[in-house]
Amino acid sequence: MALEIERKFLLQETVESLVQQGEFQVVTEQRIEQTYLALDVNQELRVRKITDVVTGELSFTHTFKQGNGLAREEIEYSITESIYEQVVNAFQAVPLTKNRVTAEWNGMIVEIDIYDQLKLTVLEIEFESESEARAFEAPQWFGKDISEERQYSNKTVWRQLQKK
Template sequence: MAMEIERKFLLAEQPETLIQEGKIKVRHTQSIWQTYLAIDETQELRVRKLKNEATGAVSYTHTFKNGNGLQREEIEYEITEDIYEQVVEAFGFVPLTKSRITADWEGRTVEIDVYDQIHLSVLEVEFDTLQEANAFEAPSWFGEDISTQKQYSNKTVWKKLQGKKWVD
């Protein structure tokens, strides 16, 4: 199982401003539709539809994550469009939709998620080790560190979108 080590920040500035000011250089942009199939306190199972906005290419993934906070186990693999559609239709949930900007910042890759259904922009930085993540000093424009704040997790935001459809 691969380990995902990342820190998340509540981005206060609009990504367009960061691009114009030259703080980040965009590599590519994706549209993401994300639906959870099962969630508990430490584990999640989800499917995603990802569309590359430059090429129009669409892919689909199935992901299992285990853990909370900076470091989590993650298994992700591609699935077919048919499997994705069958799963989404069977569950009938509202997908969480967002635009993801993958960009370069001072020799490091950052991802900015701009959510469609709520007013929220999050910047993520991935690391090779937990020590590197803990030692990282973010510039002030990254915003508040929300890495361990559950109310900003994708699964928490997604659950709120479901209303009465989702029962804990």
């Protein structure tokens, strides 16, 4: 199982304004629909439909995550569109939808998730170790550090969508 170590920030500025200011360069943009199949306090199981915004290319993934906060174990693999559709149709859940902008900043990759169903934009940056993540000093424009605030986790937001 791979270890995912990331910090998350509540981005207040738009991607467009940050590009104009020269803060980063956009590499790709994807449209993501994700549905959770099982959740508990420390684990999650989800599927995703990912569309490349420029090429229209589709991919589908199945992901298991364990843990909370800064570092979590993760297993992710590709699935077919047929499997994805069967699972999503069986659960009849409202998918969490967002655009993900992947950008290069200071020689590092950042991912910016812009959610549709709520006013929320989150910037994520991954690290090789927890010590590297904790030592990282984010520029002010990254916004508030929400790495360990569960109310901003995808699974919490998805649960809220199901109640509407």
